Amino acid sequence: MTLKHIGEFGFIRKISSGCLVRPESVIKGIGDDAAAFQTDPELVSLVTTDLLVEGIHFLRDSISGFDLGYKSLAVNLSDIAAMGGTAREAFVSIAIPDNCPLAYLEDIYAGMKKLAARFEVNILGGDTTGSRTDLIINVAVYGTVAQNELLSRDAAQAGDIIFSTGFLGDSKAGLHLIINGIAADSEDLKQLLQAHLLPQPQLREGRFLAQQAGLHAAIDTSDGLGADLGHIVEASHVGARICADKIPVSKNLESFCARFNFDPVDFAVSGGEDYTLLCTVAPDTADKVAADFCKTFQKPLFPIGEISDSGRLELIRPDGRRLNVSASGWNHFKE
């Protein structure tokens, strides 16, 4: 048996038991976007870490050092955002093959520092080592959140309205251009490429959501709407219905899909790495949360469906057809 048989999430489940030997201070261990633990009576500490491996998460020929550094930090900040937190300190570990020019490495740090400065995150340390062939970058981020503002995947309730803080599917379209060597010869294709290479962590949006009455569960969209909403459904022991015609699809993705003959809904549901936030909100405060979000950020909070008690994740097509969505958006290893 290898990882292919149980998948990334099956593996994580397998290794989870026996990990906690001092459970008293732990609020969230393995299984949420970041670990949450108590270091202070009111303040919760958050820690998240993400590994980017050449050939798996990026192709060195197709991404500038700057964009790679920016993205390596962005994906971690996104996990802090999903917990409602403020990011504070970052640690960067890097395994460098002989053929990697110093200028590329310096660009990685330029990209990382640019984003770190924007969100007032210190880079406090890390580790450097050699690698036989692939460039590997690991970033870990520490953050904090007030105890009563901590967001998690496991708090959705039947009847909640599900929202996304932004468009879904753009990043997958950008990846399609890279993998297939298609030149971004128009403004819309350039923006799709940008969505894939320079994801914008929604830290301010996460802080806003954490302070709203009736805000129940949250997660960031790293694996795709199907998989990420699947994590909420599984952790909260609920179900969910998403309406295909409400899924926020950008004009850029629409024109990409028209040109290359794809279904934008497929891209939105199965595409990963958009790094928007998904949240579920009690029905009686959902309208107010959406209106206040729009006033604060000058952009919509998109309602895409509701939490049910069915135990299933269903997609309702405009013609009324109900499809079961599989949770395998970006499930590494599983065939």
Ligand code: ADP
């Ligand atoms: P995300 O996509 O939000 O970064 P992941 O799917 O990578 O989250 O991880 C889900 C959960 O599993 C997190 O709590 C993470 O810390 C934990 N996790 C992932 N891999 C491991 C591992 N090898 N050992 C222990 N915990 C892990």
Ligand code: MG
């Ligand atoms: Mg996450």
